[in-house]
Amino acid sequence: MSDILILQEHWLYNFEKDEIEYFLENFICQVKCVDDTNPISPLQRPRGLSGTAVCYRREIANSVTEKPDGSMRINVIKVNLKPKPLLVIGVYMPCRGGADADNDYRETVDELSEIVLKYKSSCDIVIAGDMNASTARDKPNTRDKIFLDFIQEHCLYIPNGLYDVQNILSSNTPGLVNNFKVLQRHPLNTSQHDPVAGSINVELDTCDSMPVISTLPPRVKWDKVNKDKYEKLVANRLSEVNLEVTKASYSDISNITSEICAVLDTAARACGPTKTRKGRPRALRPWSPAINEACKHSEQKFWEWKCDGRPPNASSLTFCNMKDAKKKLRSTQRQHEALLRKSNYEKIMKAHEGDQQTFYRLIANQRKDGSTQTSCLKVDDELLTTPHGIRNGWAYYSQELATPHHNKTIYHNQVELDCLFLEDIFKSNHKSQINVSENLVKEVICQLKNGKAADSAGISKDLTSITKYHKQLLKQLQHLPDKATDSASYLLLGEPPIKAEIHKRIFTTFGNIVRNFDSIEHQLAWRQLATKSNSSNSWFIMVKTLLEMYDLPPCYDLLQNPPGKSTWKNLVKSTVNSFWEQKLKLEAKTKSSLKFIDIDRLSIGKTHLIWSSAGSDTFAITKASVKCRMLLGVYTLQANRHRFNQFEVDPSCPLCKQGPEDRTHFLVLCQHFTSVRQPFMEALKIVMREMLPDLHQQITSDPLLLTQVILDCSSSPFVQPQYYNRLECLSRGLCYALHIARSTALEYHYK
Template sequence: MHSEPPGTSTGSLTEQNSAQKLVVASCNIEGVKGNAPYLQDLMKISDIICIQEHWLWDFEKVDIEKFLGEWDYFIRCVDLLYPAAKFERGRGYGGTAIIWNKQIQPSVKTLDDGSERILALEINCKPHPLCIINVYMPTAGYSDSTSQYKASLDLSDVIISKYRDTHSVFISGDLNATLLDDRNLSQDKLMKAFVKENELSVHSTGSHMTYQHGSGKSQIDYFLCTNHALIANFMLLDDVCSNTSTHTGIKCDILLDHNLKISTEVKVKRFRSQWDKCDTHRYKKCISDRVETPVIITPSDIDREVKHIHDVCLAAERASVPKKLVKLHGPKWKASPKIRQILSDRKRVYRQWITVGRPGPEHPLSILKTNLKYDLRREQRKERASERIGFYEEVMAQQNSANFYRLINRNNKSSRSTVALLEKGHHVTKSDEQCRSFAAFYEDLAIPSDNSEFDSDYQNRLAYDLDLIRKIVSDTDDVLPIITPVEVACAIKMLHNKKAKDEFGIVSEHIKTAGEAILQPIASIFTSIMHLKHVPSDFKSGILHPIHKKGKDPANVTNYRGITVTSILGKIFEHVILKQIEESLPLNQSTLQFGFTKGISPLMAALIVSETISEYVKNNRPIYMSFLDSQKAFDVVAHTSMKCKLFHQGINQHIWNVIDNLYTSLSSKVLWKGNVSSKFSILQGVRQGGILSTGLYKTYINDLLLELQKSHTGTYIGSTYTGSPTVADDLTLLGESDIDSQNALDIAYRYANRERYIIHPEKSVMLRKFIPRNYTENLSSWKLGDSELSIATQTTHLGLIRSVSDDTQANIYERISCARRTFYGLTSTGLHGSNGLQPSTSYRIYSLYVLPKLLYGLETFVLLRKHIDALETYHLSALRIIQSLPQRCAKCAVYLLLGARPIEAELHSRTLTFLGNIIRSNNPTLLNILTRQLSVKSHSSKSWVVYVRDILLRYNLQGIEDLLVNIPSRDSWKASVSDAINTYWNKKLKEECSTKSTLLYLYRDALCIGSIHPLWFTVDSNIRDTRRAITKARFLTGTYMVQSKLSRFNQNTVDPTCQLCQSSVENYQHVLLECGALLTYRKEYLCELSRVMTYHFGKGMWENLSKDVIMDIIMDVTRANVVHSMQLNTEQCTYIERISRYLCYRVHSGRIFLLEKVSRGKRGPSGS
């Protein structure tokens, strides 16, 4: 049977005999990018499509979204299990995917079963769910193809066995075996036995073939199912003219007993204001014409004036800011005019071919039809390659940092959102229902919960205290703060651009663009808030955005962090308040709080943990580390307690009154996929995203840290307490004995019960590190209340691994693995070899995205030579890949051509910068540890302080003692460190260069860390010039293989004579200047060099140059310019560099071509 032409059926779900019809198609597409029109034609007549051989790598799988529009997908790639950054971006192969119309999204669930060849999804229908399995079986002809085929059959058998009792199982795909009786190859026999054993019903094309290949035809694409009555209307899609695959698609209807859940969501067009194209003069005029200093007498006047400013800003935006449509309907990819013309011609020829009776392959129409098929595929591949190259060139040409980041991030970003939420065992797929689910979750979280362990008496006392405090501040003698326009202007500068709109449609650009005209009205409103003690209701409401926590199950609403976008004017007001009280939040902050504090970083807490471990291990003492996880810490802050603690900080009582008012009658709405929930009250918690939230939370939790320190439970370095390093709500308890550790846990547990929050007993863990053999423990378990704390051997804290064994080694492995994954993920941006970005741009991406991942947190560890070597191996490998240099290339050249530092230099730079941050932090705990360790530790100590002191000595920098007395500024210290490290490594790498015979032509005096060699920075923004430069880099680094090198480094006897001219030894000079066989390839470029030099120095100059000097000019013009005193300017050097690239590449190409001819001549005409 044959299908209807695309377009005659919409593929939408329709009822048939009171059953639901689900249209399923299957095709081996042989490349999604090269067969996109065919895929989109199948989407017109289907509800689900099973795809084999999409030919996408894992790093580019999101590219499939360009072709799908209002369809979703489930995809696996061949490099699913073993990703590795490649020397060059190769053509993709294999892979499977299932795509479906989003109308049936409520009924679809992807399954974890399968592999990169087999994937499955579930259609939730009654009475039995449907399990669809898409398979792409291994091809025959390889040494292990039979064993791979058996393994795939075994995996398929496992999936069928798992679901057949509860589901109707439907299998589609390319089986790479036939079920026809007239063929019985090994894979055919295996598949026939598999079908028989699993009692599968076969739906095929009868005698029609589904695969047309060079040596004939075969039938290998099938639908199989466990229920024969499930399938109807099987069709062979052999008349879809857009298909360029050698496989013919198949289609069928799956009949269901009950209707599926269908999504009826209406897509809304989304627009974005283009503030960079704003008519600023017109905008400011609109503001100044309608805004004036308000007269405010009553609280309602404040609300009115705030609304007026919102209205004026929105009106000014409508008048002066253009908008851009950012969400289009349908697929992003559209067929080009040329592709549409080929498709039209192919359809016309196909109709003529049908009219004359489907003639054989020798008929002119058959030949023309085939040629048009190849033309269509060729044109699609050309356009995809052109699109990719265009993207690379745009990135390479981009000078603006913001646009550079935008291009990189856009190319790696998927537009997919959460597929389904799991609520009470049921999947919620409609976005409005999901929005309500989130709202119910966050509303429940915002209401204080009852727990029998909570201290209700304490809360009652706090409620009484709060009433007293309110009476006290009502008659306060404190000075009433007057908010000035200057303060408002400073607060406005703190706002970030390009952020989400608030509830009223206002963004920071509205206020920033308004200029000075809006400052006085806002200042008057803020002063009135202070005077009347009334915070407008607009400041108390917000839009809550659920943000998925990376690595957590997206189907669970608890794995979303609620980030609240509050009123922009409210943010400005909070910034003004924060500026006035930030010195008091909290007034006596614990020195072990390393979160949300100016000049302090979380890694300082990690350093205290590492240094404490080192101290206790050195003294042969055990250490017990408890990592506590507070459940939804920010969301359950008790307002009563927080306000009382804030009052006791001694802040201005008028400001306290305003904050009290601000945290009374709070409300939020959830925004999810364009849906907004009903408003709900916030009765506890500080808003994540709020300006005051961090300071308020630190005030709330500070008493716990002080209580722990006063109790003397925990570890010490000398007399300095280190027992509770904390980052915001991330609390670590370090105990020096089992009982000591339990006492600290008891204090933390009691505090949590008083303050009405829960420490999660399952997510909190303890590590027992370095327990001496002669040490006797008094406890066998540790508890949080009645719950036993789990004992772990490894956990992650502040992004770093903490282990019972070697923390440093575990983190080195993890950092390298993380960097490798990041590098691989950036392959789609062109971060690979000779067919990607130019090396200077690739190195920029590597430095910005990969290097920070590789080195994160390692500045807090004492690294041994083995650790640095492991990092160096990866770093060097990555830089070689970026420059397409072989493994044999000298290390010093790999670094200096890019101006890159060795990994040891990068580590030392980060470590010394971190030291400067510690010294400037004025944190007593850190400074006491520095001073103490300096005075008592020997040079052989494993203390971090001694390790850093040795690094300072290595680079002849000031000692820690001097730095503590004369504290350098951030910029001056960073510059001093950078200069010292670069000077040291420049000298070391250049000395290494001088010892390498392969770097004869590389002028080392022009090489410098931080400066890219002209070989790379003069490369044009296109792939061809990058390839030319890579070829020259091989010559320059001595890694281009010629006969003399083969003779020198080969164990066997190799003749060094040139194989092309047989006249002399083949070295670089011979190849580039002397070989007669290559004369035609180099003549044009040598003539151009002669012309340039003659123009600059006069006639006769070029002819008088020795070949050694000419080689210097060709290989490294900087050497010729200095050594031979040619005094060429930058523009001339750049031009000569460009000519030399062309020369090296052209000679290389010609040499390869001629050597291949020589090789064929030796083999003889038959190749024997």
């Protein structure tokens, strides 16, 4: 059998990879499976898929180094030879079929190229595997061309006599692989591929598969030997040795010398620390540099206490030092474990629904051997400590959780509040919300009759319609009506207009063109820019106009001195975002309804506090949407209605009749909602008193300043950043509570 075996499509999953070594007992196997990075469902084993492996004999293990390069389709090992090491790469290229098959093939070829470039200068390289391509096809397909370009780019050699490149051995050194042959397929082999073999003439250092066990005694640690005890023991044992020899032969001197050395060795080992027998290995505890230093300090103090005769009383200095060092070590370990535990909890809480890796890690931790079960469960103020009671308590809790409760004070009130909120959304938008899917968007765009050619997906794009749809989508995400200011809806989410994203992609494409000097597009750019006028519909003229608009380097400078890929992307992103940010801010500053927002604090790429503080909690987002409409001035109040119907609508508050119902009156002054507002105001005053001991009364007594803090505390010059989240949570609840109370009161008022 060969010294190295390269396997493809073994169809094993991660938990089955050890079966390869079960069949190949004398081999060490580097196995990669399709579920290494994407675990399968623990409920059912699906049909086998893909998988690669490189197996090498145990006798040559001391000359082989496994490399971590490559994805699950690529295995790499390095055989340490002289004068030049040998790099063996096993690969299984993606097969045909599927929408992204060619893209997957290109990505795998790119991985191979990176590995070849990495080791080409230091190693001879052999690539073997199922390439799913051919070099002898009369009409090469896409992947054939990709594979041929890869061979030519890296100057790889194909063994003579091989025409169908389904299984291939290739190297960057001619004549390295010889005696190449295609083996006959075994009658029981149902695969569509034939095994391929080749030989490389090298000399390897072999070793026995059994480990070598050293019989030498361990080295004496002289820094831990009790010197006084050692001196006394050596003196006592040397007195037993006969050193008074008048006439001694060479053999007598040798025996006496050996006896003296034995006395010194046994005395040193008797006075040194004894090596305890290792039992069952414990689970590794978290270890950090701080713990390592504390451990060394504790060992040193323990040794000093041991050399002092192990005094048990607290009056001994060495005993106290040993106890203090041990206490510091335990404290350092507990602190480090607490930090790790907190970090782990934060990762779990921040994990999204599609994070399968975290989900399966939690399952694996629960399935570990030796995991403890809960010894106590509290259900309805009752402590359950027996296994039977815990099971019944958990069953009772699950049953209660799954059973709908018809509690008028809790469940029905929440449903009524939700109904009022939904009704208010429909009334403010004056049209029903619709569910938008990808197919619906594609169908609508295809129906646009603008006379423009369709793209590869069959969609003819009208930029105006797409821009309108994008604006409506951002407003619907924030539960805003169509009359809300466009600039504010962009800036609150930190999103640029769709036109800015299109311009970024245009600049990225042009950057790829200017960096490829030998491409046809690069030559076409020179010709179009030289021959076309500024009124032309040429794509390159459009790029030239956009570069001037954004004050970016001219086309000719980019063609002559193209910037790097990352440099150009960063420049385009910062310039385009800055341009649209300034444009949106200028538009927003002209809107009087945005007077409670500090426009200069808003920026593209940064979400406003009103949305970032809500997180992913559905109810918090619901409350934030109500506050957002108040902040933008599109929440329907009598003052808003009076602005558009001055002769028909009275701006006075319909509930308290004590002034025009604007945002300040509704949030701070209206006497009808005093009971609703009181608990929130008390909590707000506590935070303001803690933050501003000298100015809190001035702020809470001024209606305009208080309205500013409620609607957008980040725009108030008095509020410190560390109090943003607390104030935002309080003001969000206040706005939502006032909204529900107003909706309920107006419903009864107009009845």
